[in-house]
Amino acid sequence: xxKKLRINPILKKELMVGSRSxxxxxxxxxxxxxxTLIVILVMASANMMTGFSGYDYSSLxxxxxxxxxxxxxxxxxxxxxxxxxxxxxxxxxxxxxxMLTTPVSPFSIALGKLGSAMVVVMMYMISSIPILAIxxxxxGLNWGALxxxxxxxxxxxxxxxxxxxxxxxFVKKSIVATILTIAIGVGILVITGVVFYAWIGISNYYSMKxxxxxxxxxxxxxxxxxxxxxxxxxxxxxxxxxxxxEIIETAGNQSVVLGWIYKGxxxxxxxxxxxxxxxxxxxxxxxxxxxxxxxx
Amino acid sequence: xxxxQNLTKxxxxxxxxNDLNLHIDKGEIFGFVGPNGAGKTTTMRIxxxxxxxxxxxxxxxxxxxxxxxxxxxxxxxYVPDFFGVYDNLKVMExxxxxxxxxxxxxxxxxxxxxGLLELVNLSDxxxxxxxxxxxxxxxxxxxxxALIHNPDLLVLDEPNSGLDPRARFEMKEVLKNLGTMGKxxxxxxxxxPELSEMCTSxxxxxxxxxxxxxxxxxxxxxxxxxxPIRIKATVSGQGEEDGREYIATVLKEQPSVSKVSYTExxxxxxxxxxxxxxxKLLKTLVERDIAVSNFYREKEDLESxxxxxxxxxxx
Ligand SMILES: Nc1ncnc2c1ncn2[C@@H]1O[C@H](COP(=O)(O)OP(=O)(O)O)[C@@H](O)[C@H]1O
Ligand SMILES: [Mg+2]
Numbered sequence: 001x002x003k004k005l006r007i008n009p010i011l012k013k014e015l016m017v018g019s020r021s022x023x024x025x026x027x028x029x030x031x032x033x034x035x036t037l038i039v040i041l042v043m044a045s046a047n048m049m050t051g052f053s054g055y056d057y058s059s060l061x062x063x064x065x066x067x068x069x070x071x072x073x074x075x076x077x078x079x080x081x082x083x084x085x086x087x088x089x090x091x092x093x094x095x096x097x098x099m100l101t102t103p104v105s106p107f108s109i110a111l112g113k114l115g116s117a118m119v120v121v122m123m124y125m126i127s128s129i130p131i132l133a134i135x136x137x138x139x140g141l142n143w144g145a146l147x148x149x150x151x152x153x154x155x156x157x158x159x160x161x162x163x164x165x166x167x168x169x170f171v172k173k174s175i176v177a178t179i180l181t182i183a184i185g186v187g188i189l190v191i192t193g194v195v196f197y198a199w200i201g202i203s204n205y206y207s208m209k210x211x212x213x214x215x216x217x218x219x220x221x222x223x224x225x226x227x228x229x230x231x232x233x234x235x236x237x238x239x240x241x242x243x244x245x246e247i248i249e250t251a252g253n254q255s256v257v258l259g260w261i262y263k264g265x266x267x268x269x270x271x272x273x274x275x276x277x278x279x280x281x282x283x284x285x286x287x288x289x290x291x292x293x294x295x296x
Numbered sequence: 297x298x299x300x301q302n303l304t305k306x307x308x309x310x311x312x313x314n315d316l317n318l319h320i321d322k323g324e325i326f327g328f329v330g331p332n333g334a335g336k337t338t339t340m341r342i343x344x345x346x347x348x349x350x351x352x353x354x355x356x357x358x359x360x361x362x363x364x365x366x367x368x369x370x371x372x373x374y375v376p377d378f379f380g381v382y383d384n385l386k387v388m389e390x391x392x393x394x395x396x397x398x399x400x401x402x403x404x405x406x407x408x409x410x411g412l413l414e415l416v417n418l419s420d421x422x423x424x425x426x427x428x429x430x431x432x433x434x435x436x437x438x439x440x441x442a443l444i445h446n447p448d449l450l451v452l453d454e455p456n457s458g459l460d461p462r463a464r465f466e467m468k469e470v471l472k473n474l475g476t477m478g479k480x481x482x483x484x485x486x487x488x489p490e491l492s493e494m495c496t497s498x499x500x501x502x503x504x505x506x507x508x509x510x511x512x513x514x515x516x517x518x519x520x521x522x523x524p525i526r527i528k529a530t531v532s533g534q535g536e537e538d539g540r541e542y543i544a545t546v547l548k549e550q551p552s553v554s555k556v557s558y559t560e561x562x563x564x565x566x567x568x569x570x571x572x573x574x575x576k577l578l579k580t581l582v583e584r585d586i587a588v589s590n591f592y593r594e595k596e597d598l599e600s601x602x603x604x605x606x607x608x609x610x611x
Contacts, residue, residue, distance in 0.1 A: 009396035012393070013389075017383065017385055094376045095379060095382070097346055097379075098374065098441075099397065101344050101346065102369060102398055103370065
């Protein structure tokens with residue numbers, strides 16, 4: 001039996017339509033220009049520190065993490081923009097209705113939309129590699145770090161993209177969906193941070209009162225729900241060689257189970273967040289089925 | 297082919313479909329007529345599985361569409377009342393896109409699309425971008441698209457709305473061709489005349505209920521002899537008001553006259569009698585000193601029936 005591997009039809013169409021539009025090219029041009037500007041700024045500052053008599057190479061080490069964080073930050077803005085109209089746009093044209101009369105499942109529709117956003121993410125990533133290569137030459141970057149950054153960009157793209165498709169599935173206006181997607185990201189960032197510090201503060205207050213020593217306990221687990229934790233760990237490791245796990249370990253003695261979890265902290269966090277992303281896609285698929293009230 | 301039983305749909309408290317029953321045979325071209333807001337779109341969306349019914353059953357080829365929506369998707373093609381198209385997509389790519397949603401191979405889609413584009417008279421546009429087509433062309437393209445998977449039932453929601461007369465004519469030709477292909481078709485419209493020519497059966501809907509439905513000839517027969525008579529008449533020596541009153545009194549004395557109403561300059565008589573009785577009525581009017589300048593009975597067509605049923609003729 002011959003069964004052909006099929007590309008998701010929605011993804012295929014999006015690629016065809018997207019490749020004919022100049023919008024994406026301009027966006028990538030702008031982004032790369034921005035990254036280049038950062039490289040120039042970092043180099044200029046390294047130059048200035050030595051009184052323009054050469055480079056202070058130790059400060060150039062910061063080039064890669066700064067570029068990496070900027071790329072992740074930009075991605076967290078671009079992906080909400082490209083996914084914000086993905087479902088609402090189809091709904092408005094009633095092409096969503098037509099899609100729903102075909103055997104394609106709502107989940108496939110959501111997946112196709114996420115896929116097309118991921119293609120843009122990949123284009124964005126690949127186009128920025130030459131700029132990242134400058135960090136290769138000037139300091140701080142090796143192949144492992146480059147692959148790590150690519151992995152993190154893809155993972156973040158999937159996460160933010162799923163939230164974006166989800167928002168687009170129930171928010172009519174693209175701009176509102178964009179803002180909501182970003183707000184959800186920032187919200188998770190803030191909430192996990194607040195819970196983390198509050199937990200540490202409270203548990204320490206009690207352990208100090210009972211004459212115990214400082215221990216973060218299970219509090220850092222909260223940060224597993226922060227989609228940006230792997231990025232933080234990654235930057236930390238490339239820069240200082242210590243991982244988040246080692247910091248936690250030195251901070252206090254752990255129980256066996258916690259110790260084991262902290263060792264696999266980042267992979268667990270990535271898998272967890274990808275599952276959450278899957279959950280968002282499922283919610284999007286549910287919303288796609290629901291016929292919204294139409295304004296007459 | 298299509299059997300709708302006790303279909304009810306509520307939007308919140310609003311009753312959009314009220315215990316709707318409808319039967320359409322295979323190969324029928326069914327005209328679904330009713331004023332705006334009657335519930336045509338609601339019915340069609342339920343049939344296509346896009347909307348959940350509050351209660352009732354929809355059977356397509358014996359398959360319960362409400363319980364097994366996935367099974368009917370390959371049987372039904374749907375053209376919504378409003379739709380947009382994608383920018384930057386060519387006509388043939390548009391067809392390919394929808395073909396691939398049905399899991400069809402590219403070659404297969406191309407072959408079928410050639411035939412369909414010919415059917416809807418768009419063969420020369422296959423390389424054109426969809427958003428550059430005229431409204432009528434887009435509408436016809438959408439019909440071709442709805443046929444890509446060779447469905448048995450084609451559901452068209454107001455395919456003529458927003459089209460100019462020329463485009464309407466072309467659409468009508470396309471739909472007539474479809475009829476000869478043996479497909480079962482449902483077409484909705486809020487205007488009856490554009491359907492009466494090409495439909496084999498018809499249903500008139502109002503306020504979520506089907507008022508009348510059946511084969512076009514049957515409905516014509518049922519309504520035979522119910523056409524109103526239009527009269528222009530004056531009474532010499534009396535003012536318009538008094539004259540009208542006198543004429544009305546005379547008319548109401550006659551057998552077969554059930555109702556007298558007025559349009560701007562005509563008297564409209566609901567009359568159930570035969571031709572001879574109509575002639576007798578005219579004779580009586582003249583004998584009673586009424587100067588009749590115009591007396592005619594409306595032709596038996598669906599439009600007047602529709603207007604009568606939906607109350608358009610009453611004042
Ligand atoms: N999503 C909705 N929410 C609330 N009321 C609706 C909705 N869709 C349609 N209606 C109402 O249901 C009635 C029937 O609408 P519709 O089926 O579109 O009629 P038609 O297609 O015959 O013009 C209308 O009165 C309309 O206002
Ligand atoms: Mg309608």
